[in-house]
Amino acid sequence: MPRTSILTEIIICVSVILVGWQETAALQNRNGHPRVPTALSNHRSNVEPSSRRDFFANAASSVGGATVVGTLAVPGPVVAQAAETKAVPLSLPPIGLGCWAWGDAVFWGYNPSQDKDLNEVFDYVVTQASGGSKLGTPNVLLDTAELYGLGRSEFLIGEFSKNLSQELQEKVVVATKFAPYPFRTKPENVVKACQSSLKRLGGNRPIDLYQIHFPNVVANEEYWDGLANAYEQGLVKAVGVSNYGVDALKACHTALEKRGVPLSTNQIQYSLLYRFPEDNGLLQACQDLGVQVLSYSPLALGLLTGKYTDVGSLQQVSGPRKTLFEKTLENPQFQTLLDTMKQVASNHDNANVAQVAINWCRSKGTIPIPGARNLRQIQSNYGALTWELSKEEVALLDKAASFPYNTPDLAPFPRQDKSTGLVMFDS
Numbered sequence: 001m002p003r004t005s006i007l008t009e010i011i012i013c014v015s016v017i018l019v020g021w022q023e024t025a026a027l028q029n030r031n032g033h034p035r036v037p038t039a040l041s042n043h044r045s046n047v048e049p050s051s052r053r054d055f056f057a058n059a060a061s062s063v064g065g066a067t068v069v070g071t072l073a074v075p076g077p078v079v080a081q082a083a084e085t086k087a088v089p090l091s092l093p094p095i096g097l098g099c100w101a102w103g104d105a106v107f108w109g110y111n112p113s114q115d116k117d118l119n120e121v122f123d124y125v126v127t128q129a130s131g132g133s134k135l136g137t138p139n140v141l142l143d144t145a146e147l148y149g150l151g152r153s154e155f156l157i158g159e160f161s162k163n164l165s166q167e168l169q170e171k172v173v174v175a176t177k178f179a180p181y182p183f184r185t186k187p188e189n190v191v192k193a194c195q196s197s198l199k200r201l202g203g204n205r206p207i208d209l210y211q212i213h214f215p216n217v218v219a220n221e222e223y224w225d226g227l228a229n230a231y232e233q234g235l236v237k238a239v240g241v242s243n244y245g246v247d248a249l250k251a252c253h254t255a256l257e258k259r260g261v262p263l264s265t266n267q268i269q270y271s272l273l274y275r276f277p278e279d280n281g282l283l284q285a286c287q288d289l290g291v292q293v294l295s296y297s298p299l300a301l302g303l304l305t306g307k308y309t310d311v312g313s314l315q316q317v318s319g320p321r322k323t324l325f326e327k328t329l330e331n332p333q334f335q336t337l338l339d340t341m342k343q344v345a346s347n348h349d350n351a352n353v354a355q356v357a358i359n360w361c362r363s364k365g366t367i368p369i370p371g372a373r374n375l376r377q378i379q380s381n382y383g384a385l386t387w388e389l390s391k392e393e394v395a396l397l398d399k400a401a402s403f404p405y406n407t408p409d410l411a412p413f414p415r416q417d418k419s420t421g422l423v424m425f426d427s
């Protein structure tokens with residue numbers, strides 16, 4: 001039985017782009033060396049950094065010089081007003097839009113010619129918040145990160161938002177993430193990174209949700225202080241974490257509580273193909289603490305959409321995704337799951353397999369944040385909001401998805417904070 005972790009594949013990519021040159025064992029690329037983005041590899045060949053910090057600073061500007069960075073240096077003052085003394089709960093819609101692919105060349109094959117399609121996706125979700133459609137959600141959630149496309153994803157969101165009215169901007173909830181590079185060990189690193197993200201996002205209003213992308217080997221407590229500082233300074237309206245296990249979640253919640261800052265979200269891998277958060281108590285812990293769960297990769301990177309049925313259907317897919325998909329498609333239990341999803345979709349008018357995957361995440365009380373790269377995909381994903389799974393259907397899907405396909409064993413996140421001993425990641 002194949003036992004490959006989607007999470008591992010994802011993080012390997014991220015690691016290769018940004019942490020691949022480091023010797024941090026916990027983040028090492030264990031499965032080979034996917035190609036490096038052109039701008040970054042150009043940078044490497046031209047400039048030998050004197051330190052890791054210099055390297056990343058230079059890498060960022062090199063990338064920006066070619067494709068991103070003109071973009072990174074967005075002018076204009078950052079509006080940072082003091083946070084209100086009373087915390088306002090973060091209001092989130094029942095579905096989000098993942099923007100990892102918006103700028104990521106290595107894993108997703110992004111190039112700027114796709115920007116028009118991405119702009120259409122953005123405009124579509126804004127329409128949902130503006131009440132311009134029957135679906136109408138009170139607001140929309142876009143999830144990005146400073147790592148995605150080395151800032152390109154954040155920049156695109158900033159660009160697409162430029163001409164929105166103030167009223168609409170308020171309805172676009174932007175969640176971005178701090179990258180815990182091993183050399184970032186101080187609270188001020190969080191605040192500085194947050195300011196840079198804020199500029200790329202347009203710089204005219206606080207970030208709605210600022211998350212720690214994944215645990216670090218050390219300095220996790222310092223990051224929580226950094227989050228609280230960013231919150232107190234009014235740079236962000238709410239804070240969250242990502243890829244945190246139960247113990248880390250509880251410790252972070254307590255630390256932030258002491259500063260009067262609510263921990264709003266934990267963004268974790270959760271899908272019909274990755275159900276560890278159910279088994280290890282993480283979903284329950286989030287619920288107990290009132291921490292909203294954002295389910296990332298709810299479509300298992302596209303596998304749970306029904307468009308890939310056998311190895312022959314993978315012609316358009318390349319890189320690490322292809323290897324992962326091949327292994328999964330060969331698993332007869334996955335085929336049974338797909339058949340069940342198709343059967344469930346056929347019970348509902350105009351429903352499809354991707355919507356079944358999304359609604360399964362919703363049925364578990366989480367907010368799925370599927371990625372979308374064109375209008376057809378985003379319309380389909382939002383279409384999931386027009387119907388719901390019955391209890392019987394959820395049970396049927398649970399059963400079909402009860403095989404142990406993915407394992408977190410190989411996930412390259414640090415399991416434990418080396419200085420405090422706290423278990424950080426366990427799913």
Ligand SMILES: NC(=O)c1ccc[n+]([C@@H]2O[C@H](COP(=O)([O-])OP(=O)(O)OC[C@H]3O[C@@H](n4cnc5c(N)ncnc54)[C@H](OP(=O)(O)O)[C@@H]3O)[C@@H](O)[C@H]2O)c1
Nearest residue numbers: 098099100143296297298299300301302305370371377380
């Ligand atoms: N915190 C973390 O560590 C972490 C890790 C991973 C992801 N995330 C977040 O979660 C978001 C979503 O996860 P993900 O992008 O990894 O994977 P995903 O949502 O499981 O899959 C997204 C991909 O599925 C395909 N797709 C989407 N909608 C479709 C539809 N209706 N019909 C057919 N195909 C469809 C698209 O790929 P094609 O265009 O190739 O068909 C799309 O890029 C990310 O964008 C990111 O914001 C966070």
